Amino acid sequence: MSALLNNKNGQLKIQQMIFMLLAVTLFFILVGLFFVSYKATNLQKEVASLKKDKADGLVGRISGNPEFTFEGKSNAIDADKLMILQTENKYTFVENGRRKAFWGVEGIIVRKIYPLGEDIECTRDNYPDCNLIKLFTNENSAPSSSFVSWCTKKNFQGVNYDKCELAELMIKESELE
Amino acid sequence: MRLNKKAQEEMVGFVLIVVIVAIIAVIFLGISLRNSGGDVGDESEKIGSFIDVVSQTTTKCEIPTAHFQDVGDLISKCSQGKLCDGCDGETCGTTKSACEVLKNTLTEAMKSSYVVSEGSYVKYYNLTLYYELDNELLIEPIIMGPQDNCLGDLLFNERPVYSGGEKIKLSLEVCFNN
Numbered sequence: 001m002s003a004l005l006n007n008k009n010g011q012l013k014i015q016q017m018i019f020m021l022l023a024v025t026l027f028f029i030l031v032g033l034f035f036v037s038y039k040a041t042n043l044q045k046e047v048a049s050l051k052k053d054k055a056d057g058l059v060g061r062i063s064g065n066p067e068f069t070f071e072g073k074s075n076a077i078d079a080d081k082l083m084i085l086q087t088e089n090k091y092t093f094v095e096n097g098r099r100k101a102f103w104g105v106e107g108i109i110v111r112k113i114y115p116l117g118e119d120i121e122c123t124r125d126n127y128p129d130c131n132l133i134k135l136f137t138n139e140n141s142a143p144s145s146s147f148v149s150w151c152t153k154k155n156f157q158g159v160n161y162d163k164c165e166l167a168e169l170m171i172k173e174s175e176l177e
Numbered sequence: 178m179r180l181n182k183k184a185q186e187e188m189v190g191f192v193l194i195v196v197i198v199a200i201i202a203v204i205f206l207g208i209s210l211r212n213s214g215g216d217v218g219d220e221s222e223k224i225g226s227f228i229d230v231v232s233q234t235t236t237k238c239e240i241p242t243a244h245f246q247d248v249g250d251l252i253s254k255c256s257q258g259k260l261c262d263g264c265d266g267e268t269c270g271t272t273k274s275a276c277e278v279l280k281n282t283l284t285e286a287m288k289s290s291y292v293v294s295e296g297s298y299v300k301y302y303n304l305t306l307y308y309e310l311d312n313e314l315l316i317e318p319i320i321m322g323p324q325d326n327c328l329g330d331l332l333f334n335e336r337p338v339y340s341g342g343e344k345i346k347l348s349l350e351v352c353f354n355n
Binding site for chain 2: 020024027031035056060073074075076113114115116146147148149156157158159161162163164165166
């Protein structure tokens with residue numbers, strides 16, 4: 001009789017343990033599911049944020065590029081150099097049989113924002129009386145931007161000086177390398 | 178006695194589960210807080226680079242005539258109480274001090290860079306120029322928008338400008354709406 005009671009008691013304990021294990025496993029599965037769904041909803045945001053970070057880094061690198069920079073000043077763009085580059089109408093070149101984009105961008109737009117004025121696109125005829133330079137693009141704006149100085153050499157009463165104005169550098173990233 | 182021991186064992190098991198769950202929750206919270214911190218730093222860097230760019234913007238103030246000062250130099254000239262000899266090719270007269278031109282330039286530059294209006298991305302900004310030593314203001318702060326609670330991202334950065342051994346700080350605070 002006592003052996004039967006012990007057996008029943010043991011069965012009850014095993015049942016209790018199984019229920020407990022099931023409850024704990026179920027709990028961890030629920031926590032895991034919650035975590036995965038949270039991560040999944042944030043994934044798209046993170047991808048967009050990473051793309052934005054990459055593009056922002058590229059904007060910074062471009063403004064520091066020797067082809068754009070004004071006398072080694074940080075965040076300063078030489079407008080004269082940009083006007084020379086404007087003659088290039090293609091933003092891609094072929095290297096080792098592969099198509100590549102200059103500086104990894106599809107378009108560069110530089111807009112003077114101070115002193116404020118109406119948008120006048122720079123051409124060889126109206127430069128420097130203009131405030132918008134477009135390279136490899138016909139669009140007026142691009143998703144990634146950064147503040148830069150729009151600098152040129154000027155002469156006033158026989159004295160040469162550097163004139164820097166506040167501008168915004170915008171780029172559209174290329175899908176090519 | 179045996180029943181008592183069993184209850185103790187069950188309690189230990191329960192506490193163990195609570196501890197494990199708490200650890201998981203802390204790790205989860207840590208990960209989400211670390212992720213949300215990134216954007217603030219990035220934007221602050223942008224404000225820092227904006228201050229750098231504004232500092233090298235050429236102003237209309239000529240000291241001496243035909244030598245145009247940039248904002249960084251003008252801050253120094255303003256702290257020395259200098260007057261502009263000319264303003265963009267014209268005679269300034271005694272009314273145009275370096276500080277006056279500095280304030281006008283910064284006000285206009287801020288207006289065209291950060292648009293503050295109803296429903297705009299920027300709620301308010303506050304640009305101040307002060308001596309680091311005693312926090313005394315060099316010019317009146319340039320403020321646009323209502324400076325009450327910032328419910329979006331409040332971002333800040335500052336850069337030093339040196340003037341005859343004194344350190345002047347150009348600081349900018351911008352509140353972005355979400």
